[in-house]
Amino acid sequence: MLDKIRNILKLLKSVDFEQLNKISKKVDLGAVLNAVSKMDEKQLQMAMKMLTGGSNKKKELPPINADFYGMENKLSTEDQALLLKIRTFLETEIKPLVNNYWLHDEFPFEIIPKLASLNVCGYTFEGYGCAGGKSLMDGIIAAEFGRIDPSIATFLGVQSGLAMGSIYTCGSEEQKNEWLPQMQQFKKIGAFGLTEPEVGSGAAGGLTTTCRHTADGWVLNGQKKWIGNATFSDITIIWARDLGDGEVKGFIVKKENPGFNVEKIKGKMALRIVQNGLITLTNCIVPESDRLPHANSFKDTAKVLQMTRAGVAWMAVGCARGAYENALEYTLKRKQFGKPIAAFQLIQNHLVEMLSNLTAMQTLVFRLSELQDEDKLRDEHASLAKVFCTLRTRDIVSRAREVMGGNGILLEYNVARFLADAEAIYSYEGTKEINSLIVGRSITGFSAFV
Template sequence: MSIFSNIKNAYRLFKQVDLEQLSALSKKVDLPEVMNSVGKLDDKQLSGLMKMLSGNQPKKELPAIDGDFYNISHTLNPEERVLQLKVRAFMETEIKPIVNDYWRRGEFPHHIIPKVAELDICGIAYEGYSNPVRSYLMEGVLAMEMARVDVSFATFFGVQSGLVMGSIFLLGSEEQKQEWLPELKNLRKIGAFGLTEPEVGSGVAGGLTMKAKRIGNSWTLNGQKKWIGNATFADVIIIWAEDEEDHQVKGFLVRKDTPGLAVEKMEDKMALRIVQNGIITLTDCLVEEVDRLQKANSFKDTANVLRMTRAGVAWLAVGCARGAYESALKYTRERKQFGKPIASFQLIQNHLVEMLTNLTAMQTMVARLSELQDQNELTDEHASLAKVFCSLRTRDIVSKAREVMGGNGILLEYDVARFVADAEAIYSYEGTKEINTLIVGRAITGYSAFV
């Protein structure tokens, strides 16, 4: 290439810079030396430089943001996969745009209940009362999809579909199933599950302060319950009480507006703020024998419900962790420091990979857990181990997500702050880390360490 051609190409390059820019540039660099260097470039090199300076270089193609690194969703059949994506789309379009506002105000978006009913996913694991997609694996995946956007909404749904419908499905009479399950499935009726008490949390197996006394064909209930999700707007509350005669735990379907039933909303929570938790007070509340769960005759029966739903809570933990991880990954690819995305820095990538490692381990664990449940092989210790591990690892993941986002990690608009707070609720409900640890410890040693 001739010197004339190189100088001509260099002129074409610098012609793109106006005089004011050129004057400012001359104060920072040796322009004759730059011209000399540019003149030595061949056509290909010069073309690349011109594209770079003109901003027309092709945009780097980045991988999709997907926390399912081992493709757990690929184990679903086509029908189940469609349902998963349907719920994901619902959460992204209907819940995500409003969640921070309702979370901030501590209110529940009642207007979305009919839209949730249209999804037709409530109680999908209950044979005879569900749509054709029937598996605990599918139920877990949907719980994860909900918690991936909002743990509060997933908790509301878990109470309705898991604790309430599950109690009636496992322990109710056929008449009770026929009356309540279709209405609860279609969300025409909302349910709540009243087990925890102001002074009795982990020690429910050892006795409840809520007492039930039978008088003829009726029962009188007296006592309090605390932390009861959905309680403020529930049509029916399942109340667990100790029979004064045989001292066994029994379950009762307490309908709203029953005389003697009072519900007070709990305020000032730092987590799950959309969930409407209530303190329930029953004062000489009269419940007919036909509204007693006919197959609930001891705490062992109650524990059967908790075993089933504890697996679902492990899936909620996965969803919370996945939402935090994916939000953090997106943020690090968009946030620039020192002239480039922070996702390109080694320390940030180390945090992200540690988050993904924990998340992937959690996903594979709960997938296997649901397989055991579908095979009717789930034990208390299986569910408890998953609850312990997943709630612990979720805490770690949301912490790292908040860390890579710096100061913005504590702002609601970036979502991770909400996941950090909600992870604390997951850590405690459906059995604390300590209680679930002792359940597993009893199973592997043969000794019970419970007080």
């Protein structure tokens, strides 16, 4: 009995006499001690736990795991090692920089040589210094970059997918040998010029930028807008409508070409690290040797877009994952009413909704890339993934901001960027409406395009 009383007195020893006097007016201390003396060991332990609010030992929380279904475990040992290498690099070299550069609307050029060392640019291409890897791992790389910063992911996507992809898919062997090895190592930077000031979704048949064949080569006139990397790229892939046959053709346009001018687009609220340009082509002369010989209609352009649209879906997954992870970490640390806000039901509901959407997105794009590796990918597959993933990403980043309250709009808490950047990802590489029509045409047999 004395041992039991000593245990309960341990709880009271820190209470001063004034507090003890107050307690005695509310509780019969003699009756309490008598009741304690009659408890067995299990009952006493339960009483001690109730009185102390649980163990003095700090609660061990589960690790933050955004790969809830363990999709990454399906990767080969080599790919898992590459993923770890990329994740470590992005966490240490990129994450500390992005908030400042995002705020000031500038690009961190010092990271370009470091990106080259990863050897992941043009990851799926065979030869020309490229890895010849699988589309699945290429998608995971895009997501991993998006998880840290969608702007840097977009820079890589333009360089690796759109610009290099155009040359790889539509270029001559001479053009591939000249440009792809240099671009793979970021010694030359590329851009992709399709969208125009007045033509976005209607690019298939409505390009106003024109090309005309002459004895001196091709003469290009028109404008391109929202062209990522354009303010500092060495080459830009320009798509123009041929005045001779009305078909869309592709060109490698160098920054020093006469008649080629770029103006930086300012005042963006999203992807602020990406340097988007407004390109003006005024009787811009391009030699025949810089025309992409296998780009002779918009169908050839669409081959590049199909490939990169899958990458955008992966990038949306990364953006959503970054927002979720930062929000979950915040709720585990932020305390209100005496405990972490993650302990409250409504916060947990938001977190579960976020994780549900994220997991659905992950499984969808995983299968999408498997189809790509099996050479079974169709336009409607990529479009469905783009629609679903970017739509769900908007919901996830919104909930991430919500559980963080007012702090969610501050850059230092690493969710505000994702909230803003998700809006750009939602629109580029085909809007929800256009991609929905592509899927709709596939499942109904009717084209609802104007």
